[in-house]
Amino acid sequence: MALPRSGPIRSQAARSAILDAAAALFAEQGYDLLTIEGIARRAGVGKQTIYRWWPSKGDVLAEAILERRLLGAQRELPDTGDARADIATWLSDLFTLRASPDGEGLLRSLVAAAAGSSETGRRLRTEILAAPLMNRLAVAMGGAAGARLEAAADALVGGVILRALSREDFGLDDMRTLVDTVVGPAPR
Amino acid sequence: MALPRSGPIRSQAARSAILDAAAALFAEQGYDLLTIEGIARRAGVGKQTIYRWWPSKGDVLAEAILERRLLGAQRELPDTGDARADIATWLSDLFTLRASPDGEGLLRSLVAAAAGSSETGRRLRTEILAAPLMNRLAVAMGGAAGARLEAAADALVGGVILRALSREDFGLDDMRTLVDTVVGPAPR
Amino acid sequence: MALPRSGPIRSQAARSAILDAAAALFAEQGYDLLTIEGIARRAGVGKQTIYRWWPSKGDVLAEAILERRLLGAQRELPDTGDARADIATWLSDLFTLRASPDGEGLLRSLVAAAAGSSETGRRLRTEILAAPLMNRLAVAMGGAAGARLEAAADALVGGVILRALSREDFGLDDMRTLVDTVVGPAPR
Amino acid sequence: MALPRSGPIRSQAARSAILDAAAALFAEQGYDLLTIEGIARRAGVGKQTIYRWWPSKGDVLAEAILERRLLGAQRELPDTGDARADIATWLSDLFTLRASPDGEGLLRSLVAAAAGSSETGRRLRTEILAAPLMNRLAVAMGGAAGARLEAAADALVGGVILRALSREDFGLDDMRTLVDTVVGPAPR
DNA sequence: CTATAAACGAGACGGTACGTCGCGTCTTCAT
DNA sequence: ATGAAGACGCGACGTACCGTCTCGTTTATAG
Numbered sequence: 001m002a003l004p005r006s007g008p009i010r011s012q013a014a015r016s017a018i019l020d021a022a023a024a025l026f027a028e029q030g031y032d033l034l035t036i037e038g039i040a041r042r043a044g045v046g047k048q049t050i051y052r053w054w055p056s057k058g059d060v061l062a063e064a065i066l067e068r069r070l071l072g073a074q075r076e077l078p079d080t081g082d083a084r085a086d087i088a089t090w091l092s093d094l095f096t097l098r099a100s101p102d103g104e105g106l107l108r109s110l111v112a113a114a115a116g117s118s119e120t121g122r123r124l125r126t127e128i129l130a131a132p133l134m135n136r137l138a139v140a141m142g143g144a145a146g147a148r149l150e151a152a153a154d155a156l157v158g159g160v161i162l163r164a165l166s167r168e169d170f171g172l173d174d175m176r177t178l179v180d181t182v183v184g185p186a187p188r
Numbered sequence: 189m190a191l192p193r194s195g196p197i198r199s200q201a202a203r204s205a206i207l208d209a210a211a212a213l214f215a216e217q218g219y220d221l222l223t224i225e226g227i228a229r230r231a232g233v234g235k236q237t238i239y240r241w242w243p244s245k246g247d248v249l250a251e252a253i254l255e256r257r258l259l260g261a262q263r264e265l266p267d268t269g270d271a272r273a274d275i276a277t278w279l280s281d282l283f284t285l286r287a288s289p290d291g292e293g294l295l296r297s298l299v300a301a302a303a304g305s306s307e308t309g310r311r312l313r314t315e316i317l318a319a320p321l322m323n324r325l326a327v328a329m330g331g332a333a334g335a336r337l338e339a340a341a342d343a344l345v346g347g348v349i350l351r352a353l354s355r356e357d358f359g360l361d362d363m364r365t366l367v368d369t370v371v372g373p374a375p376r
Numbered sequence: 377m378a379l380p381r382s383g384p385i386r387s388q389a390a391r392s393a394i395l396d397a398a399a400a401l402f403a404e405q406g407y408d409l410l411t412i413e414g415i416a417r418r419a420g421v422g423k424q425t426i427y428r429w430w431p432s433k434g435d436v437l438a439e440a441i442l443e444r445r446l447l448g449a450q451r452e453l454p455d456t457g458d459a460r461a462d463i464a465t466w467l468s469d470l471f472t473l474r475a476s477p478d479g480e481g482l483l484r485s486l487v488a489a490a491a492g493s494s495e496t497g498r499r500l501r502t503e504i505l506a507a508p509l510m511n512r513l514a515v516a517m518g519g520a521a522g523a524r525l526e527a528a529a530d531a532l533v534g535g536v537i538l539r540a541l542s543r544e545d546f547g548l549d550d551m552r553t554l555v556d557t558v559v560g561p562a563p564r
Numbered sequence: 565m566a567l568p569r570s571g572p573i574r575s576q577a578a579r580s581a582i583l584d585a586a587a588a589l590f591a592e593q594g595y596d597l598l599t600i601e602g603i604a605r606r607a608g609v610g611k612q613t614i615y616r617w618w619p620s621k622g623d624v625l626a627e628a629i630l631e632r633r634l635l636g637a638q639r640e641l642p643d644t645g646d647a648r649a650d651i652a653t654w655l656s657d658l659f660t661l662r663a664s665p666d667g668e669g670l671l672r673s674l675v676a677a678a679a680g681s682s683e684t685g686r687r688l689r690t691e692i693l694a695a696p697l698m699n700r701l702a703v704a705m706g707g708a709a710g711a712r713l714e715a716a717a718d719a720l721v722g723g724v725i726l727r728a729l730s731r732e733d734f735g736l737d738d739m740r741t742l743v744d745t746v747v748g749p750a751p752r
Numbered sequence: 753c754t755a756t757a758a759a760c761g762a763g764a765c766g767g768t769a770c771g772t773c774g775c776g777t778c779t780t781c782a783t
Numbered sequence: 784a785t786g787a788a789g790a791c792g793c794g795a796c797g798t799a800c801c802g803t804c805t806c807g808t809t810t811a812t813a814g
Contacts, residue, residue: 484685488680491676492596498730498731501729501730501732527742527746530726531723531742534724534725541688542690544686544689557746558715558746
C-alpha cells in the first residue's frame with residue numbers, strides 16, 4: 001500500500017521537541033513573536049528539520065495544539081449541572097486565556113495564527129474551540145442538532161473572539177447575556 | 189498657552205498618499221504582506237514621515253479604513269424591507285469580501301490586523317463591523333436595545349469571522365440559519 | 377595471504393560514475409560550484425559512498441584529472457619540430473582552457489582546486505601541468521636538467537597561471553615572449 | 565558632474581571596520597573560512613552594509629589589501645646592493661608568507677581569493693605582487709623594459725605561486741636558481 | 753526680511769528573521 | 784560489508800524589513 005522507501009525515518013525526538021518548543025514559545029510570547037528560528041533554537045534542532053515537515057509556523061502550531069501541548073485545560077467544560085451557566089463560565093475562561101502575566105491575550109494570538117495559516121484556521125473552529133461545547137450546548141438548546149447547533153456554537157465562540165479582538169473588558173455577566181441571547185431565555 | 193512653533197505644518201498630500209497606499213496594498217496583498225517600507229515606496233514618501241505620525245502599520249490601516257478608503261461599500265446594509273433577510277445578505281457579503289481574484293479573504297486579513305494592532309482591534313468591532321448592523325438588527329429583534337442588542341451583533345459578526353477563519357465555504361443559507369438562531373425564529 | 381572478507385567489494389561502477397560526474401561538473405561550473413551533493417546526485421550515488429573513499433571533493437577531483445577524465449588533450453605537447461614554438465603554443469592553449477562557452481576559465485578553477493585541496497595541489501605541479509613540458513623544454517634549453525630545468529618549467533607554467541588569475545587577455549605572442557625570457561633568446 | 569543625492573552618506577567608520585575585519589580574519593583563517601557573516605560580526609556591522617557596497621567577499625578583500633591593511637611589509641624589497649640576491653630573498657619571503665602558526669599559507673589563500681574573485685585577481689598581479697619587483701628587476705636584467713620585463717616578473721612570481729600550490733618545501737637556494745634561470749646567469 | 757526650525761524625500765545603518773543550500777555524520781533498508 | 788537514499792544538527796548564503804538616524808531641501812512662522 002505505502003510505497004516502500006529506504007533511508008532513515010523521521011526522528012520522533014525532533015518532532016516532539018519542535019512541537020513542545022512551539023507551544024511554549026507561543027504561550028510565552030504570542031504568535032507574532034513566534035519564529036521558526038526561535039523554535040529551532042529552543043528545540044535544539046536545525047531549521048531545515050522544521051521546513052522539511054511543515055510548510056509554515058502556523059502549521060507547526062496547529063499540530064502542537066491538536067496534540068494538546070497547548071490549551072489542554074480549556075478543552076473541557078465544567079459541569080455544575082446547569083448547562084447555560086457552565087457555557088458562560090467556559091466562554092469567560094476562553095476570553096481571559098492568558099499566557100504569561102505580560103503576554104498578549106492568548107486567544108488573540110490564536111486568532112492571529114488562524115488568520116495567518118489555513119491549517120490552523122481549518123482546525124480552530126471545529127476541533128479546538130467549538131468541539132468541547134457541543135454536547136452541553138445541545139442540551140441547553142433543548143435538543144438542537146445539525147445546522148442550528150453549529151450556528152449557535154459559531155455565534156457564541158465568534159462573539160467571544162470579536163470581543164477579545166476589541167480589547168474591551170468583558171466579564172462573566174456579559175457572557176451570560178451572550179448565552180441568553182443566542183440560546184434563548186432560560187426556561188422557568 | 190499653545191507653545192509657539194515655527195516651520196511647515198503637516199503635509200496633507202503626504203498623509204493622504206500614505207493612507208491610500210496602505211489601503212491599496214492591504215486590499216491587494218493582505219495584512220501580512222503590508223509593510224511600512226512598501227507603503228512608503230508606493231506613496232512616494234520617506235519612511236520617517238510615516239513613523240512621525242503613526243506608531244505602527246496597524247494604526248495607519250485603522251485610519252485608512254475609518255476614512256472609508258477601504259470597505260466603503262460594506263458599511264451600508266441593503267434595504268428590501270425584510271430586516272432578517274437584509275442582515276443575512278450583509279453577513280454573506282462580509283464573509284465573501286475579497287480583494288483581488290487571487291487575494292486572500294479580506295475579512296481574514298482584517299482579523300489579522302485586529303489581532304496584531306490594538307488600534308485596529310479597538311475600532312473593528314464597534315465602528316467598522318457592527319455599526320452598520322445596529323439599526324436594522326434592533327428592528328429585527330423587536331425593539332431590543334442595550335446589552336442584548338450588542339450581544340446579538342457580536343454573535344452574528346463573530347460567527348461570520350469564525351467561519352471565515354475556518355476556510356470552509358458558507359453560503360447565504362448558512363447565514364440565514366445564523367440569523368434565525370441568534371435573532372430567534374421569524375414571527376408569522 | 378589475502379585477508380578474507382565477506383560482503384560486496386568496492387563497486388567499480390560507482391567509483392567510475394563519481395569520477396565522471398566530478399569531472400563533468402567541474403568542467404561545466406568550476407570548482408566553487410562543485411559540491412559533494414552535486415556529484416552524488418549526478419552520479420546516482422549516495423553521499424556516503426563518496427565519503428567512504430575520498431576525504432574531500434578536492435581529492436575526488438584530483439583523481440579524476442589523473443585518470444584523464446579531464447584535460448586529456450592538454451597533456452600532450454604539439455610537435456612541429458620547433459620546441460620553442462611548440463612550448464609557446466602549449467602555454468597559450470593552457471591559458472585559454474575553457475569549459476563551457478560561458479564557463480569561467482578552467483585553468484583558474486584548477487588553481488582554485490589546488491589552493492583548496494592539498495591533494496590536488498600536490499599533484500598539479502608535477503603530474504598534471506609541468507610533466508608534459510619536460511622533455512621538449514630540456515631540448516629547448518640545450519640539454520638542461522635537474523634544478524634549472526624544474527625552475528624553468530615552474531617559471532613558464534607559473535607565469536601562465538599568474539596571467540590567468542589577472543583576467544587580462546594574453547595571446548600567443550605574449551607566450552612567445554615568456555618563453556624567450558625564460559629559456560633565453562633563440563639561437564640563430 | 566556628480567549627480568547630487570540627498571540622504572545620509574556612506575559611513576567611513578563602517579567601511580573601515582569592515583576592511584579591518586576582513587583583513588584580520590583572512591590573515592587568521594585563510595580565504596575559505598572567510599565569510600560575510602564573520603566579517604559583519606567582527607566589524608560590528610549589519611550584513612547588508614557589506615552587501616550594499618561590495619558584491620562579494622573577494623572584493624572586500626581586494627580593497628583591504630590594496631589599502632595596505634594586509635601584506636604591508638611584503639610590498640618593499642630589501643636593498644643590499646645586490647639586486648639578484650634581494651629578489652631571491654623577497655621571493656622566498658613571499659613563499660613563506662604565513663598568517664598564524666597553524667594558518668594555511670597566506671600566499672595560497674591569496675591565490676584562492678584571486679581565483680574566486682575577478683576584482684582580487686585583476687589587482688593581484690600588477691598592483692600587489694609584481695609591483696614591488698619591477699625597479700630592481702629591471703636593473704638585474706641590465707635595463708630590460710616593456711614586455712620582457714613583465715614576462716620576467718610573471719615568471720618569477722608565477723613560479724613561486726606554483727611552488728606554493730604544490731605544498732613542497734622550497735628554500736632560498738631554490739629561489740636563487742629560479743632567479744638565475746629567469747634573469748640569466750650572473751655576470752662576473 | 754531674515755533666521756530658525758520643523759517637515760519632507762531619500763536612504764544608510766545595526767539588527768533579526770527569512771527560506772535555501774551544502775556540509776559531514778548517522779540511520780535505515782536492500783543486495 | 785556495500786551501497787542508495789536521505790534525515791539530522793549546523794552554519795552561511797543573500798534578501799526583506801524593522802525602527803533609528805542622518806543628510807540636503809523646502810517652507811512657514813517669529814523676530
